[in-house]
Amino acid sequence: MLLKDRAAFASPWDAEAAREIAVRHKDMEGPLLPILHAFVERFGHINNEAIVLVADVLNLTRADVQGVVSFYHDFRREPAGRHVIKVCRAEACQSMGSEALAARLERALGIAFGETTPDRQITLEEVFCLGNCALSPAVLIDGELHGRASESKILELVGVRS
Amino acid sequence: MTMRIFVPCDAAALSMGANAVAAAVANEIAARKLDAVLVRNGSRGLLWLEPLLEVETGHGRIGYGPVKPSDVKSIFDDGLAGKTHALNLGPVDEIPYLKNQQRLTFKRCGITDPLSLADYEAHDGLKGLRRALQMTPADIVKEVTDSGLRGRGGAGFPTGIKWKTVLGCEADQKYIVCNADEGDSGTFSDRMIMEGDPFALIEGMAIAGVAVGATKGYVYIRSEYPHAFAQMNRAIEIARKGGLLGTNVLGSNHAFDMEARLGAGAYICGEETSLLESLEGKRGQIRFKPPLPAIEGLFGKPTVVNNLVSLASVPFILAEGAAVYKDFGMGRSRGTMPIQLAGNIKQGGLIERAFGLTLRELIYDYGGGTYSGRPVRAVQVGGPLGAYWPESLFDVPLDYEAFAAKGGMVGHGGIVVFDDTVDLAKQARFAFHFCAIESCGKCTPCRIGSTRGAETIDKIIDGENVVQNIDLVRDLCETMRDGSLCALGGLTPMPVMSAMEHFPEDFDRVRERAAAE
Numbered sequence: 001m002l003l004k005d006r007a008a009f010a011s012p013w014d015a016e017a018a019r020e021i022a023v024r025h026k027d028m029e030g031p032l033l034p035i036l037h038a039f040v041e042r043f044g045h046i047n048n049e050a051i052v053l054v055a056d057v058l059n060l061t062r063a064d065v066q067g068v069v070s071f072y073h074d075f076r077r078e079p080a081g082r083h084v085i086k087v088c089r090a091e092a093c094q095s096m097g098s099e100a101l102a103a104r105l106e107r108a109l110g111i112a113f114g115e116t117t118p119d120r121q122i123t124l125e126e127v128f129c130l131g132n133c134a135l136s137p138a139v140l141i142d143g144e145l146h147g148r149a150s151e152s153k154i155l156e157l158v159g160v161r162s
Numbered sequence: 163m164t165m166r167i168f169v170p171c172d173a174a175a176l177s178m179g180a181n182a183v184a185a186a187v188a189n190e191i192a193a194r195k196l197d198a199v200l201v202r203n204g205s206r207g208l209l210w211l212e213p214l215l216e217v218e219t220g221h222g223r224i225g226y227g228p229v230k231p232s233d234v235k236s237i238f239d240d241g242l243a244g245k246t247h248a249l250n251l252g253p254v255d256e257i258p259y260l261k262n263q264q265r266l267t268f269k270r271c272g273i274t275d276p277l278s279l280a281d282y283e284a285h286d287g288l289k290g291l292r293r294a295l296q297m298t299p300a301d302i303v304k305e306v307t308d309s310g311l312r313g314r315g316g317a318g319f320p321t322g323i324k325w326k327t328v329l330g331c332e333a334d335q336k337y338i339v340c341n342a343d344e345g346d347s348g349t350f351s352d353r354m355i356m357e358g359d360p361f362a363l364i365e366g367m368a369i370a371g372v373a374v375g376a377t378k379g380y381v382y383i384r385s386e387y388p389h390a391f392a393q394m395n396r397a398i399e400i401a402r403k404g405g406l407l408g409t410n411v412l413g414s415n416h417a418f419d420m421e422a423r424l425g426a427g428a429y430i431c432g433e434e435t436s437l438l439e440s441l442e443g444k445r446g447q448i449r450f451k452p453p454l455p456a457i458e459g460l461f462g463k464p465t466v467v468n469n470l471v472s473l474a475s476v477p478f479i480l481a482e483g484a485a486v487y488k489d490f491g492m493g494r495s496r497g498t499m500p501i502q503l504a505g506n507i508k509q510g511g512l513i514e515r516a517f518g519l520t521l522r523e524l525i526y527d528y529g530g531g532t533y534s535g536r537p538v539r540a541v542q543v544g545g546p547l548g549a550y551w552p553e554s555l556f557d558v559p560l561d562y563e564a565f566a567a568k569g570g571m572v573g574h575g576g577i578v579v580f581d582d583t584v585d586l587a588k589q590a591r592f593a594f595h596f597c598a599i600e601s602c603g604k605c606t607p608c609r610i611g612s613t614r615g616a617e618t619i620d621k622i623i624d625g626e627n628v629v630q631n632i633d634l635v636r637d638l639c640e641t642m643r644d645g646s647l648c649a650l651g652g653l654t655p656m657p658v659m660s661a662m663e664h665f666p667e668d669f670d671r672v673r674e675r676a677a678a679e
Contacts, residue, residue: 073426073427074427075426128429136505138177
């Protein structure tokens with residue numbers, strides 16, 4: 001259950017497979033978060049059908065499940081782009097210029113944080129601390145951590161010409 | 163004898179290209195048909211030297227760093243541990259940054275193969291648990307209490323007292339929960355243990371389980387740490403196979419097993435009651451206290467919730483005795499603290515030392531000043547809820563009470579350094595903004611106050627009624643401090659107020675500019 005975090009790996013929605021995932025986790029203590037993580041891993045995001053299905057398997061209300069999905073940043077409701085760039089904007093990275101880096105990335109990609117490029121290639125997200133604070137600025141690209149990140153290095157990694 | 167060559171698997175090392183270096187090392191070993199093996203160790207914590215390649219020799223481990231894949235061939239050409247290579251650092255243990263530390267909790271981190279139980283045992287692993295299994299639960303708890311260990315997550319609550327409460331509860335099920343939701347910017351010690359010495363945590367949790375009569379443990383790991391989560395899962399599997407976890411812990415009649423669980427991107431889940439809600443599969447909203455988690459915790463059962471470093475410190479305490487641990491430190495801050503030097507710093511990394519060190523020693527003697535080469539203007543100690551301090555406070559010793567007396571906190575031991583380009587009004591605004599993003603929404607001072615605070619600081623930055631608005635922020639901070647349910651809303655005033663107190667000039671830029679013109 002490692003976060004691949006890329007649409008390239010996501011499978012299309014499959015209700016049967018989803019039910020199988022939910023049933024497999026059902027008897028764990030506190031199964032909801034592991035199931036939702038497994039859905040994001042498999043399908044790339046959590047759609048409405050997934051919410052209905054999990055509520056049914058775990059005998060919860062849809063509102064309960066919806067409430068949990070909306071509380072956590074990880075449970076995305078829309079598919080992400082092919083590559084996901086998470087830029088750390090917490091204090092240690094701020095001290096090393098992460099705000100300027102964030103602004104340059106927005107300009108270079110033509111999108112704001114939380115958005116995906118129109119060609120569905122890149123999703124840009126902010127994150128608060130990746131635990132790489134002695135090698136700031138830090139970014140996580142498709143689940144891989146990078147230190148001393150620069151605009152050119154990041155764009156090269158996701159295949160965008162700057 | 164087979165030569166061992168080390169390239170860390172720690173995420174910080176990976177972030178600087180350690181995997182490519184490891185691949186190059188494997189290639190050279192194969193191409194030269196050397197009797198050598200590549201070990202993926204944890205990090206030594208000398209993070210500016212990552213990837214740090216080490217070669218085991220008759221006279222200690224020789225280091226090279228920071229190594230690029232293209233350097234590997236020349237290191238091998240140099241005869242491995244030859245003294246002429248430009249990246250040769252000499253014996254790693256002699257590097258002053260490392261030599262001048264007191265590594266108790268991190269004694270194995272970076273030295274052993276993190277996934278080898280045999281290596282773990284060869285470096286004093288399992289001694290603490292073996293001793294605990296010979297003791298009564300009350301004696302184990304007493305040992306931890308006597309060591310003076312206080313919660314390393316930030317609150318500094320005596321660990322032994324929590325354990326004693328859980329031990330005293332009657333229940334059909336009790337739990338040990340490790341808080342590895344290390345969300346504070348500037349901290350990475352939990353991550354380093356999970357990636358570099360995961361058995362230390364497993365052993366600490368097993369000891370806690372034996373002590374209080376809990377048979378099940380969870381380590382709640384933030385999802386921003388995918389490498390730590392994967393490593394922890396691997397280590398738990400190995401520990402089960404090795405008899406460290408299961409129905410008979412190390413052949414005893416004590417049962418203890420554990421699981422790693424992934425958070426989902428919510429800072430508030432580092433607050434212990436939110437964490438429990440999240441583990442139960444709910445929104446990470448905080449609970450009212452009382453009841454304390456020690457009495458009604460996970461699924462309503464008595465639960466020990468400890469920070470990862472607290473739990474990972476327990477094996478040493480049980481192995482060497484409370485007195486040895488307590489001998490380190492000052493005042494009521496006993497033992498060692500893994501300090502994390504971060505941000506705009508030349509030599510960032512992990513420094514484990516007894517309490518009592520000053521910020522000046524840490525920032526200049528260890529850290530070598532800023533990365534940018536500009537003067538240090540401010541530090542923030544203790545994460546996003548910690549105080550911003552100017553150089554005039556750099557001689558305060560690192561100690562829970564000494565920091566509190568000056569309006570700061572040690573927190574989880576993270577120090578973020580800023581150079582003179584920092585604008586403290588912007589940092590104060592960020593403190594409110596961060597609180598607004600991460601607030602669980604349960605209490606009004608935090609949920610609404612954070613947003614109103616950010617708006618008011620914006621007005622101050624724009625030069626709008628600066629004096630009145632500063633008063634308003636002070637008033638708001640008092641409300642948040644006294645009226646919030648947990649530390650997020652309650653401590654957000656700390657970075658804000660400290661920034662206004664120590665750096666007032668940053669909050670009056672507009673008037674200053676007008677006066678200059």
